[in-house]
Amino acid sequence: MIDIHSHILPNIDDGSASAEQSLQQLKQAEELGVSKIYLTSHYFRGHYQYTRGEYDEKLNNLREQAQTAGLQIEIESGFEVFIQPGIQEDIQEHSLTMGDSRYVLIESELNGLPTDFYANVYPLLRAGYKPILAHAERYVSIMHKPSKARDLVDKNVYIQSNAGAFLGFYGEKVRQTAWTLLENGWTHFLASDDHVKGEYGALVEASKLIGKRIDDHTADLLTRDHPARISNGEAIKYSYVIVKRPRNHRKKSIMRRLFG
Numbered sequence: 310m311i312d313i314h315s316h317i318l319p320n321i322d323d324g325s326a327s328a329e330q331s332l333q334q335l336k337q338a339e340e341l342g343v344s345k346i347y348l349t350s351h352y353f354r355g356h357y358q359y360t361r362g363e364y365d366e367k368l369n370n371l372r373e374q375a376q377t378a379g380l381q382i383e384i385e386s387g388f389e390v391f392i393q394p395g396i397q398e399d400i401q402e403h404s405l406t407m408g409d410s411r412y413v414l415i416e417s418e419l420n421g422l423p424t425d426f427y428a429n430v431y432p433l434l435r436a437g438y439k440p441i442l443a444h445a446e447r448y449v450s451i452m453h454k455p456s457k458a459r460d461l462v463d464k465n466v467y468i469q470s471n472a473g474a475f476l477g478f479y480g481e482k483v484r485q486t487a488w489t490l491l492e493n494g495w496t497h498f499l500a501s502d503d504h505v506k507g508e509y510g511a512l513v514e515a516s517k518l519i520g521k522r523i524d525d526h527t528a529d530l531l532t533r534d535h536p537a538r539i540s541n542g543e544a545i546k547y548s549y550v551i552v553k554r555p556r557n558h559r560k561k562s563i564m565r566r567l568f569g
């Protein structure tokens with residue numbers, strides 16, 4: 310598995326607070342079958358703000374420490390960029406992408422995507438970036454109306470769900486929303502969003518659950534195939550599954566009334 314969303318890089322955001330914690334998480338992930346992790350530290354103007362040089366220094370240090378500790382797991386650069394007006398300048402200036410790819414992990418206000426959310430994402434698309442919305446199931450506006458996720462997919466935004474969401478870590482509504490998005494084929498990635506709280510067990514468990522409830526192919530797409538495409542700089546289909554939606558009952562009954 311490849312994990313595209315984690316907060317394992319120490320002392321940069323609300324994730325790991327020490328190199329020891331980070332190494333422990335990497336070790337746990339490796340033991341559970343994760344071969345590569347993107348260390349997607351929060352980047353939030355005014356809150357978690359840093360230069361690319363500062364990030365890279367921490368990343369290189371952790372890489373060396375992981376090697377010294379005998380870990381095989383690959384660690385790759387990444388960011389979870391909070392969408393704000395003008396954020397494209399920071400993304401360009403600091404290369405806030407996933408590794409060397411054009412994929413960018415983005416986030417917004419959990420209490421509801423702001424009305425100007427897409428207006429601030431659109432310039433990224435225009436510039437050739439490929440935005441991925443982190444933990445889409447956790448946004449209140451998407452919980453109320455899951456088809457808002459489809460609207461974003463239709464506008465070329467990828468969707469990532471947190472493994473813990475499928476297991477009820479964030480409550481019942483988030484759990485249901487995660488399944489709704491997935492069952493409609495709107496979810497492209499399953500990731501840990503690890504904040505050094507043992508989320509790797511959840512990644513394995515959620516992947517198994519998806520295999521059981523949907524199929525193994527889907528579980529593999531979300532945890533292996535699609536993430537590998539980021540690593541290889543390849544395209545990912547926005548729509549990868551055909552979902553048969555129930556026909557409009559009201560329309561049907563009117564037709565029945567008219568024509569029997």
Ligand SMILES: [Fe+2]
Binds near residue numbers: 314316502
């Ligand atoms: Fe995150």
